[in-house]
Amino acid sequence: MSGPPLVAGVDEAGRGPLAGPVVAAAVILDPARLPQGLADSKRLTAARRGALERVIQSQALAWGLGLATVAEIDEHNILNASLLAMQRAVAGLSTRPTLVLIDGNRCPVLSYPAEAVVGGDALVPAISAASILAKVVRDRIMERLDRQHPGYGFAIHKGYPTRAHREALARLGPCAIHRRTFGPVREGLARAASSAATAVPG
Structure with missing residues (x-):
């Protein structure tokens, strides 16, 4: 049964x-x-x-x-x-x-x-x-x-795309735990690559 x-x-x-x-x-x-x-x-x-x-x-x-x-x-x-x-x-x-x-x-x-x-x-x-x-x-x-990974505020926003998180992402660039395929992160990586490519040696 x-x-x-x-x-x-x-x-x-x-x-x-x-x-x-x-x-x-x-x-x-x-x-x-x-x-x-x-x-x-x-x-x-x-x-x-x-x-x-x-x-x-x-x-x-x-x-x-x-x-x-x-x-x-x-x-x-x-x-x-x-x-x-x-x-x-x-x-x-x-x-x-x-x-x-x-x-x-x-x-x-x-x-x-x-x-x-x-x-x-x-x-x-x-x-x-x-x-x-x-x-x-x-x-x-x-x-x-x-x-x-200090500085991003993960303990507060838990990784969600809050204004504070987006500002930290723009300021610091993506870190190892950011999802590379997500739009804002992908844009941050592109900005970092562009800045590196245009940097003029001192």
């Missing part, structure tokens, strides 16, 4: 930034222990996300994380890199799901039945939980990268 379905929710964080990896999470919630206050991570404060991360990790039946690097984003494009991170998150689950629900309109190639759910991070508790884990983990990564 088969047990209840095990639904894994999957979401990613970091498709829009100009720098840093894209991070995905997969979560199988325990129907008997659903965390209170789950919502789309973008609608929660950083403190609330941090508190929910601990609850999700302690109460979920299983959870996994996956990451796609800046090099993979530049090589495969951000959509395919996001799908790759999702594959890795699902592969990291310690329990095999019977169904995987993906936030958005595209599913990665998986060995389990999968469905895409547009707006799923606000509709499906397991996807909401995944969105929270992915966001918290990626923010933590960007805070660490800020210490390795």
Whole structure:
């Protein structure tokens, strides 16, 4: 006799930034222990996300994380890199799901039945939980990268194209964790190359 379905929710964080990896999470919630206050991570404060991360990790039946690097984003494009991170998150689950629900309109190639759910991070508790884990983990990564690449403000804007980030990019040029295929970064590289080519030796 088969047990209840095990639904894994999957979401990613970091498709829009100009720098840093894209991070995905997969979560199988325990129907008997659903965390209170789950919502789309973008609608929660950083403190609330941090508190929910601990609850999700302690109460979920299983959870996994996956990451796609800046090099993979530049090589495969951000959509395919996001799908790759999702594959890795699902592969990291310690329990095999019977169904995987993906936030958005595209599913990665998986060995389990999968469905895409547009707006799923606000509709499906397991996807909401995944969105929270992915966001918290990626923010933590960007805070660490800020210490390795000071001056850009990564700890504040997390790599998103804010005015402050664009100004730092124009002033300092791209660093090792900037996505070379993204327009503003590509323009910064072109400016740097042009300046180097026209520089007159002293």
